[in-house]
Amino acid sequence: MARALIDALVDHGVHEVFGLPGDFALPFFRHLEQNADRLPLYTLAHEPGVGFAADAAARWHGGPSVACVTYGAGALNMVNPIAGAFSEKSPVVVISGAPGVDEAGRGLLLHHQVRTLDSQLRIYREITCDQAVLDDPHRAPAEIARVLRSCREQSRPVYIEVPRDRVDAPCEPVVPLPPSSWEPAAVNACADEVMARLFEASRPVLLVGVEVRRFGLEGRVAELASRLGMPVATTFMGRGLLAESAAPLVGTYMGLAGRPEVRAVVEESDGLLMLGVLMSDTNFGVSGERVDPRATMVAADRGVRVGFHVYPDVPLDALIDALLERCAGRAAPAEGRVASALPVPPRGLVADAAAIHPRDIAAALNDLFDETEPMPVASDMGDCLFTAMDMVHTPLVAPGYYATMGFGVPAGLGISAASGRRPLVMVGDGAFQMTGWELGTCARNGWAPIVVVFNNASWEMLRTFQPEAGYNDLDVWPFARLAEGLGGRGYAVTTRADLKAALAAARADESRFQLIDIAIPRGAISDTLARFVGAIKGANRPPGTR
Template identity: 25%
Template sequence: MNDSSKKITGSQALLDALVAEGVDTIFGYPGGAIMPVYDKLYDYSDRLHHILVRHEQGAIHAAQGYARTTGKPGVVLVTSGPGATNVITGITDAMMDSTPVVVIAGQVAASALGTDAFQETDLIGLTMAITKWNYQIRRPEDVEWAVSRAFYIASTGRPGPVVLDFTKNSQVGLTESAFKICTSIDSYNPEPLFTDAKIDAAVRLIDSAEKPFVVFGQGVILGNAEKELAAFLDKGGIPAGSTLLGLSALPSDNPHFKGMIGMHGNVAPNVKTNECDVLIAVGMRFDDRVTGTVETYARQAKVIHIDIDAAEIGKIIPVEVGIRGNAKKVLEAIVRKMKPASHDQWEASFEEPYRIEYEKVIKPETDPGEGFINMGEVVRTVAEVSGGDATIITDVGQNQMIGARYSKYTRTRSLLTSGGLGTMGFGLPAAIGAKVADPGKQVCLFVGDGGLQMNIQEFGTIMQEHLGVKIVLMNNNWLGNVRQWQEMFFNERYSQTRMLNPDYEAIAGAYGIRSRIVEDRKDLEDAVRDMFSDDEPFLLEVRVIEEEMVMPMVPPGKGIDQIMLNRNEWYENGK
C-alpha cells in the first residue's frame, strides 16, 4: 500500500485498488480515453495480467467465463464511446445470468461532459437498467471509494455487473491513497436473515409430502450450496431436476438427479413437475423456458421458493412458503430440522418416462449407427473421452441444448453457457476466460457455425496467450435453431438461415491452431482423442446432419408436460 501522504494519480489509485481486491487478470482493449490507465498498467505487469482481446465484446464474455469459473468478479478495461458500447451486450448477459463483472470504461474529461466531445457516450444512462450499480468517477479522490463499492456490490447477494465510468481528468489528477475494502453499504442488504418460522413452515410441507420434487438453479452454485443440496436430497429421499444454468451443481450420476427441466429438458422431470405435491425451488427464477405455459405449471403443488433475491419470490409462480436467503444457509437450516424420509415409489415413477425418452430420443441422437453424424454423438464422445472432467462451454442454439443435455458433469462450475439473454458469440471468449481462470483443466467449447463467426476474431487472443482451448465446431451450414423453428412453426419458409461458410481449417491454421475435419463417424473418436492429447488449442470441425432437430421440445404455448419427442410423436398426459 502507498503511504497516505504520497500523492498518486487516479490511474495508479485504480490499479492499486484492483490489486488490493485480489484481481490478477484484466480483459481489455486500449483507446484514447483510457490511455492514462494503460500507461500506468505498464508498471503493474508483475501483478496484473492483461489479456488483449480482439474486440471489446470478447473482453466482457471472457470476463464472464473467468467469473463463472472462479466465483470472483471478472474485470474489463475499455475506452469510451465504441469501446464502451461494445460491452453492452455482455453487461446485459451478465445481469440476466447473475455474473459478477466490473467494467471500467474511459470517459472524456468531466469538463467536456455533455458537449458531444470525441467518443463521448452517456454510459451511465445506457447501462442503468442492466447493472446492479453504475457510477461516474469525476474526481481522482473518488477512485478508491468507487472501486471498493463496485467489487462489493458485484460479488455479494445476487451477483451481477457493475460499471465505472472513469473520466480522463480523474485518471491523471492526483489524490492520496487510502484504500479500504468495502464490507457494508447503508440500505444495501445482500444477505438478509431468514426466520425460524419460515424454515419451520417449509419443513412441515416437506415432511408431509408424498411426492416432493426439487428444481434447482444457478443460485445453488453461486451460493456454494452444492453439498447442502446433495445432503437435503439424501435425507429427504427427494428427486431433483436442474435448470440449464444449474447443471453441474450435482454430479450427473447422483441417484436423485433426474435431468434438466425446461423447453429442451428431459421428459421425466418435466412431466413430474406437474405431478408432485410439493415443489421446492432453490436458486432459480421460473424463467419461461423452464415453465412453459405458466397457467398449467405445477398448479397441483404447494411451492416452496428459496432465493437470495426477494424480487423473484412469487413473481411468476405463486408460493406457499417464500424464503429469501443464501441457498447454502437455508438448506442447512432445513436439513437440521427435517425428518429422514424416502420416496422410493415416487422416484421409481421417473423411470418409465425416462425409458420412453431414451428409446425415442436419446439413443437415436447419441448412437444412430448410420447416416450422417448427429450432434448428440459428438457430445457423447467428448464426454466419454474426457471422463466428464472437462469444463464445458457452449455457444447458443442447437449446440447449446445438445451440449447441455449430453455432457457429463463430475464437478461444479463445469458448464458455462449464456442462459437468460441467449447470446450468440458468447462461447469462444467465455472459453478463453475459463481457460485463463483454470489453466490446469481442459476447456471444451461446443459451438455452431453461426455463433463461431460472431467472435471468431478471438482466435487471435488464443494465439497471443497460448491458450489450449478445445473448440468443437458442429457445422451444419445453417443457423440451426432458427431453421428448426422455421420448419416447425413457419411452414418450412427458411428465410435467411442458410450459411455459406468459410474454410475454418485455413482460418484456424492462420492463427496457429491445429485442426481436423470429421465427416465419417468412424473417425470421430480418434479425432476427439487427438484433440485432448495435449494442452494446445485445437479446432475439431464435425460435419453434422443439416436438418437435425433438438428434441424433446415443449413448443411455445404448451404446458411443461406437453412434449414433442420427434416430428411425429408426443409425450402428453403421462404417456
Template identity: 35%
Template structure:
C-alpha cells in the first residue's frame, strides 16, 4: 500500500526501487545533500565513486544488466561531468536515470550568481535535452509524481537515458503519491502479423539463411528468445561487435563475429553470400560494419530494430524488435538440416614457454581458457576490445564494451556496476594503460565496497590503437607502476607480468584470491598489436592519412 503522504524525493526513490534499482552511483554536493540523506535512509544503497564520470559509467553498466541504472550528482560541476557518460548511454541505448540536484526554486529568484552556475539556471537542462529522451525539473509538487512516472517510463520504453533535476528545496516537499503503471503504448497488431508473414515466407524460401545478432537483443533482454529461435530453426547465427555475447559463443549454432571486411574470411563469405540475412537489433555503425566494409544486400535482408522493421525494401514503421522476434518464435518456420557452416575455433590450450616475453596474441589465447561460467568480461576501447572480439564468450550476455561511442575509461568503473548488479559473477576487466589512467582510480571504490574484479592492464606505454594509424609522441603516456596500486590503497593484490610464465602464475593466483581486486600489469611491446587491431587500423589509417 502506498503511504497517504510522502515527499518528492521519497517518491522518486520508491519508483526507482520498484524498477529494480538497488544501487545509485555518484558523488554528493551541497545542492543534492538532502536527497542523498533520503537515499541513505532508503533501501537503495549509495555507491560513492571517486569521480562523477566513474559514477556515470558504473550506472551505465548496471543499467545494461538490470534494465535501469541511476547516477546522482550535484548541479553544474557534477552534472556536466556526466555529460560524456550520458552521451554514451544515449548512443548505445542504455536506460540511465541522471538525477541532479539544483539550487532551490526560491534561491533562483532574481537570477543571482550562485556557485556552480554556468550561464543561466536552465543551461544544464538544455545540455541534457540533447542527450536524453525525456527530461523534467521537479519544481511543482502538483505535477511531480506524474513527471517522475513519465520520465521513467520513457527510459524503459526507449532504453535511453533520462534527466531529472531536483531543486534542493523540493526534496522534502509533501505530496500525495500517484501510482501509475509504466506500460508501453498500445500498438496495432496487424502490421506485426503482416511483417511476420512476409519474413517467414522469405526465410522458408531461402537456401542459406543466417541471423546477425545485434546489441538491442541485449538491451531489451531478448537474447534468450534469440537462442530459442536458433534452436527451433537451426539457422546459424553470427553477431556484431556491439552485440557480442547476444548468443553464447560456444553454442553449436554460433559461427563467429561478423565485422564486414574485418571478419574472418569464411564468416564474411557465408554472411554476405546468404540469400536471407536476418538482422535482429543490429545498429548499422561503422565499427559493427567493419568501418563500412560490410556488403549486405538490402534486397536479401530482414532488419528488425527497436524503431522499425524492414523486409527487403519494404518498411514497417510500427513493427518493433521485441514483438517481431516473438512473432517469429510462434511462426511456422521450417527447421533446417544441419549444413556446413563456419565455426568459431575451439580454445587452444596454453602452455607457457619458458623465458618468453608475453604478447597480445598469447595473452588472449590464455584468457580464452581462463574464462568460466562465473566470469563477466568487460573490454575497454582499444586493443583490449579488438583482441577480445576474437575470443569466445561461453554464455550469453556476459560481455560488455563501448563498441560504438568508444569512450576510453569505461571498463574499470563498469566493473562496479556489473558486480553490484550481478554479485554471483566476477568481472574480468581488459583495459589499456591509457584508458586506465583516466578512470582507474575507481579501484578504490571496488576496495571500499568489497568488490573483487580481476583487472588486466595492457601496458603498451600509450594509446596503442592510434600508433598503427598515425604515430607520434602524442600517443605516449607516463609509465605508472600499476601492480603497486594495492600498496597505495592497502587492499587487493598486484602482479607484474612480463613473461608467459609470470602470466600463468598471476592468473592462477588471481583466480584463487577473492577477498579484493587483483590487477595484472601486463608489459607489452608498444608496437605489439592483436591481429584484429591490425585489420582495423589498416582501414582507419587510410582514412586518417
C-alpha cells in the first residue's frame, strides 16, 4: 500500500516530501527512503517547519507537495501551518502515520492518543478539503485517487492517515480520476457576459490573486491582459504574480494601505475583473467597500459572480480559456488603456553610518537584485512583508491572509527544495525565534538561502496598535553569532554601510546559508505598514469619531 501511495503522489505531480519521523510513521518512512531517487525526502527539525516548507513548495509548483509526520504529537504540532495552507489555498498533502488497526482493538490507551483514536482525524477535517484513512487496502486505491483529485482541483490541503500495520499490505495501483465535470454551456454564457462588460467599460482592469498561481495560469492570464490591452494589478496575497511575464502590471492593490496611484486604477474601474482573488480584509486593505460590487466580476472557488449574476461550478482555467478564445484576433477597444508601469521602487542605498530604516532594506535589496537578478522571496508576517511591497516585482510566498508568524525561514527552505534556486528570506526577530532554527538543516540538504532578519527587539507590528504595551518587548538575541553554530555565516549590521557590505559578502558566498541580523530602531516602520495600521485604526473607530 505504501508503494501504491508513493506512485500515486508522483503521478499527481508531487516532487518532494518534507517530514519528521515518529514511531507510528516509521514503516512508511522506510518506503519513502527507498524511493528517494524519484521523490526526495527532506527531514526538518520540528513539525511546524515541515508544514510551512511543504506549503511554500506547493505554492512554488502550483501543485501538491507532501508533509509527512507521525500520529498525535507530530500531526497536531502541524495544525497551524495546515490551517494557513487551507486559508490561503495551498495544496499540501498531509500524510500521518497512525496506530495499527489491530492495536486499536486491544482496549488500551495508546501513546500520542488525545481523546479517541479518531480525534486527530476529526481535527483535520476542519482544515483539509478531503480525508482518507487507509485501513482497508482494498478500498485504498479509490480513496487515494479521490483525495488527490480533491487536492489538485480545490488547491487545498488533504489528509491521508496510514495505520502502521497496513503499510506493507498488498494493494492495487491507484488509477487517477478524471477531472470533475463542468457544464460548457455555463462557461460559455459566463464568458460572453464577462466579455460584454469588459468591452462596454471605459476603464477595465484585471485584479489577480493567488488562485492564478495555484492553478498554473500566470501565462494565460498575462496573454489575456495583453490581448485586451488592460492594466493588471495584483492583490496583497498575489504579490509577485506575473513577475516573469510581459503583462502590463501597475502594482499591488492594498486599499487604503496601498499606493494612491494603484488604488485609483482599481477603485475607479468600471469593469473590474478579479481572477482568483480571495475576498479578505488584508487583500483590500480593510477597505473593501471602496470597490463597487456592481462593477466587479469575481472568479474564484470554482464559481463566477458578474455583478449580481452567479455562475456556479465554473473552473478558473475554463473561464480564462473561454475568454482567450473570445478575444483572439480582436484589438483592444480603445487606445491608451494600459496604465503606466510599476511604481519605481527605492534604490541607491546611501552606505553611511546612519541607522537603518525598513525603506533602506528595500533599497539595498533592490540594488542587490539589480546587480544579479531578482531572487525568489519567502517572507514572514510583519513589517518584513510590508517592506517587500517596496521591492522589485519578484516571485514571493508569504502568509498574507492567514498572517501566521514562523512561516518565513521554513518557507525559504521549501523554495530551495522545490526550485533549486537560492531564495531570499525576510523575517522579523520574533518570528525567527519560532522557526529560525530550521536553518540548521541547510547543510545536510545543500541549501544556502540569504536570510535577512529585521531585528528591533520587539513585536513591532503589534506595538503599532498598542504602543504602551511592555509585553511587545523582546530580548536581543545574537542571531549573527548563532548562525555560525547552525552551519551558516552571520553578519551583525547596525548601519547602512554595514548593510551594503553584508549583502555583498552574502551574495558572494553560496557555500552555506547567510544570515544578516539588521538592528532597526524601535518605532521605525515601513511606509506601507504605517498606511496599513492607519487604515485599520480608521476602520475600527466608532461612528462619528475621528
